[in-house]
Amino acid sequence: MIASGKGGVGKTTATAFLGTELSRMDKSVVMIDTDFGLRNLDLHFSLDQKIVYNIVDVLEGTCSLRQALIPLEPSRKLYILPGSKDYRYCLSQSALVHVLQELTKDFDDILIDTPAGISDTHLKILPCVTEVLLVTTLTDASIRDAITMGSVIKKYGVPTRILFNRISKTAMAHMENRHLLYLSQDVFQMESIGVFPYIGEYGMHGAKKIQRSLQQICTQI
Template identity: 40%
Template sequence: MARRILITSGKGGVGKTTICVNLGKSLAKLNKKVLLIDLDFGLNNLDVVMSVENKIVYDIFDVVEGKCRIEQAIIEDFDNENLFILPTNRTYCPTTNSKDICEIVNAVDNKYDYILIDCPAGMDEGFVRGVNICNEAIVVVTPHISSVRDADKIIVKLEEFGVNLAGLIINRARGDLILQGDMLGINTIVDYLALPLYGILPEDDEVGVQVLVGGNLNKSSQSFTAYKMLARRIAFGESGIFDCTARYKGFIGGIRQKLRKHV
């Protein structure tokens, strides 16, 4: 049976879709079979970040409407035979109920090790759909008051629904600003949200490049390392968490901080 993980946040724009894709790629590299599902109906972007927007023939709604089998709607990643996506491809939000989506996911559950569910922002229908098909949730937050606030609300909602809260990912963390005290600290966020910290992902221009041109993260990038550690933590329970402040410590780190601040 697959681990069905809902990637949620409450607030939009914190990086759920990007995390879904890059975490999926990292898990797939660990020989885990991964299916990504886009539940952001109408405002879908999983296909774009995965660079499969031109490859969609059928989507999840075609499966719901009986126009195709689910296998026909699932697209394999061009780069990794362990990674698949079940996209959505409508410019509107069709009416559908959780039961139909649940049945689709149940039908393929035993074929995958992980099913990562890209949850839409907010706490309404889309979120409820995600809650109904997942068996655990990872909450994504950025080190900003508005994001932590919305994550706090979404955690309460997840608890009300009885969802297993796997942990917290802090995305877009600027190590230099955290060290200078110009950004909320990691410990502060973890204390207030009272969830175990699963991973820290740094603010990294490489991610923007990846989304712009499609493809994979540069292996020498901080993000690549951070995602690798996150995937190993999820898959094998390893304790390593990326330290976004490490490169800004010490003499060289101090120079990097100053360059970042003033250039």
């Protein structure tokens, strides 16, 4: 489960990047968009016009899982279960459990992109997952909301690691070993799974740096 607390910190971006990288590492991967009403994961793969069925159709039994899953790579096993535009949908936990049980048979990794905030959707997904990746940037608001989210997750006893996102070159160079370590150990009291750079600063020539960060994170999943 990819969660954050504060919105806009990079949950959906992280889901798309990690899913793609894991599949490059020969894992079979499915990414699920549970941001009901505000789906965005499909945008990362330019799918908007290709979506026929979505996660709510599957959960409500309108279509089969096979009908809704969209393959993203011809040569690798990377799939998306697209989100729904239905903002009023109230997640059925039993239906979700059934879908996850089916997907577990076919995929090595299931990445669940979740909405911003702490909602009924999060509380229903939490008992169904093996781990949470808690995404945060270095802004005060993001850190505070991630801490709050972390304390909610703790009540469910789900192992959680921090993923630092949008980290500038300066922060990467000077703060990685001190400030980020301080944040994960002393502030969050959680292990960090890694640091993802602020992509805009790297441009085309930073592709290798970004790839390395992704690989470091993915080897720990």
